[in-house]
Amino acid sequence: MSITFHMATPNFAFEARDVDISQPLSAADVAQLRKGWLDAGGVLFLRKQDITPDQHIDFSRHFGNVYDQGPVNNPALAGYYLEGYPQIFQVTNKKLADGRPVGREDAGTYWHSDASWQPEPPTGSLLYARELPSTGGDTIFANMYQAYETLSEPMKKMLEGLEAQHTLLSAVLQTSYAKEYVGKLDQAQSKNAVHPVIKTHPETGRKLLFVNPGFTSHIIGLPRDESKAILDYLFAHSTKPDNVYRHVWQLGDLLMWDNRSVMHYAVPNYKAFGIRYMHRTTIKGIPQ
Numbered sequence: 001m002s003i004t005f006h007m008a009t010p011n012f013a014f015e016a017r018d019v020d021i022s023q024p025l026s027a028a029d030v031a032q033l034r035k036g037w038l039d040a041g042g043v044l045f046l047r048k049q050d051i052t053p054d055q056h057i058d059f060s061r062h063f064g065n066v067y068d069q070g071p072v073n074n075p076a077l078a079g080y081y082l083e084g085y086p087q088i089f090q091v092t093n094k095k096l097a098d099g100r101p102v103g104r105e106d107a108g109t110y111w112h113s114d115a116s117w118q119p120e121p122p123t124g125s126l127l128y129a130r131e132l133p134s135t136g137g138d139t140i141f142a143n144m145y146q147a148y149e150t151l152s153e154p155m156k157k158m159l160e161g162l163e164a165q166h167t168l169l170s171a172v173l174q175t176s177y178a179k180e181y182v183g184k185l186d187q188a189q190s191k192n193a194v195h196p197v198i199k200t201h202p203e204t205g206r207k208l209l210f211v212n213p214g215f216t217s218h219i220i221g222l223p224r225d226e227s228k229a230i231l232d233y234l235f236a237h238s239t240k241p242d243n244v245y246r247h248v249w250q251l252g253d254l255l256m257w258d259n260r261s262v263m264h265y266a267v268p269n270y271k272a273f274g275i276r277y278m279h280r281t282t283i284k285g286i287p288q
């Protein structure tokens with residue numbers, strides 16, 4: 001295939017054209033897509049793909065090992081995987097005839113990078129649009145390389161060497177996760193990890209800011225009020241309009257994000273406008 005890449009917003013988020021992922025890809029095609037994904041700052045999308053769940057999983061496997069039952073391992077989410085496909089998580093407001101949910105309705109409706117409370121957070125996810133409302137339901141991505149690069153030199157120097165605590169409890173206290181952890185806050189608290197505030201991407205070698213409002217509770221070694229002031233500033237800085245790409249979904253879009261270099265936010269403003277039905281695979285993290 002002769003794949004071409006088109007920037008969707010300055011220096012971030014590329015569309016790969018002239019690719020049909022229902023067809024076998026050569027090693028050279030995969031290498032080109034991987035390079036495009038990394039060059040794009042970690043958001044790459046392909047329009048008009050007509051793929052089965054098996055083809056979605058096979059395509060995902062070109063980028064690493066795919067999770068069965070996702071990175072969260074939460075029994076409350078077990079029913080949300082596509083029947084017969086434990087690799088495919090359903091994100092949707094669709095309901096069964098008896099009113100039970102088909103998938104998770106409010107997945108990721110806040111700024112976060114997936115499961116950063118794990119020592120080895122997922123490498124990335126591949127989200128495929130199967131049904132869309134007439135408006136709304138976009139996903140917004142923040143470029144964490146650019147967030148780092150646009151900090152002042154004194155701020156970069158101050159953050160260098162600092163580490164932050166990430167915990168699932170943070171999201172449970174602030175988001176719809178709350179309903180899945182009623183009476184189990186200790187479990188959410190026990191899911192935690194420490195990461196450098198400034199990380200180096202293992203593949204691109206570029207520095208990036210690795211904190212997110214969903215899971216980062218505090219910067220280690222600072223008084224709580226200093227930590228909060230600095231994190232609030234970093235979150236606001238990272239999500240400035242100049243630093244984000246807003247993906248307006250079209251049916252058949254397959255979008256992959258690099259969880260190591262972007263934060264994302266699923267905008268839950270569409271529910272009066274129809275069904276949004278997405279299939280998601282997630283690539284396991286690798287030791288860094």
Ligand code: SIN
Binds near residue numbers: 091125138267278280
């Ligand atoms: C997620 O955070 O995985 C959900 C993304 C989306 O539905 O747009």
